[in-house]
Amino acid sequence: MSLEQSRIELALMSRNKRLYCRKCDLSSQESVREFAYRFKKEFKRLDVLINNAGVMRCSKSITKEGIEMQLGVNHMGHFLLTNLLLDCLKKSAPSRIVNVTTLKHGSSKINKEDLNSDMSYSEEDAYNQSKLANLMFTSKLAETLKDTGVTVNAIYPGICTTDISRHLPFYNSVTRFFIKPIAWLFLKSPAKGSQTLVHAALDPELENISGQFISNFNIIPLPYRARDQKTIEWLWKVSEKWTKVKENVS
Secondary structure, eight states, X not given: OOHHHHHHHHHHHHTOSOOOOXXXXXXXXXXXXXXXXXXXXXXXXXXXXXXXXXXXXOOSOBOTTSOBHHHIIIIIIHHXXXXXXXXXXXXXXXXXXXXXXXXXXXXXXXXXXXXXOSSOOOHHHHHHHHHHHHHHHHHHHHHHTTTTTEEEEEEXXXXXXXXXXXXXXXXXXXXXXXXXXXXXXXXXXXXXXXHHHHHHHHOXXXXXXXXXXXXXTEEEOOOGGGGOHHHHHHHHHHHHHHXXXXXXXX
16 A cells, blocks of 8 residues: 555544655664654644654664664664654644654663674564663653653554564465464454544543553553663763764754
């Protein structure tokens, strides 16, 4: 389905003709910059930014800048996009940023010795690292945006029946015909999964809540690894360097 077909379908479902679709490839920092530039030319307000794009458990590949794909898309792309749009969010305050992540952080860590998985690559470890980075980004950004009227929270929508699982072994094999019909009986539809995003973006009770982790409409404790301040500061500086964001943000 093309971008325009998707836009038309959503416009019909929502009965909102003022629905726009613009390309933003998070695996290309050039594309992210082009999107941010175009958005600022076309629109004066940005009330909610939902960072929901994601790649999960893919084979080793890299972005156009040479960053491991899961880290590059799930974290670096959103890091750059958010920072490029912060001035719009501040001007539109009260406004909100919602970062979508996962609950699987028990064995996650930020690999300072091999952040880009150059020496070794594990599909699972790289994914978990990128999602832990989402939480660290949320925590640091909330601190940075204190008293600006812009809040930022991380959310977990639950396991949903989307194509994010397309890289898992069963997805493109014969077994998917047996596993998927059974497993999907216990998974959320995209519509149900999106309700947590809507809650984080619009619920009046969250107006002054920032730097939190929300799952199933409840605020839950940040995993202890996401509270490691030294690693949070290290990751932020590396992210600034790899995205060259300071060259675009005054």
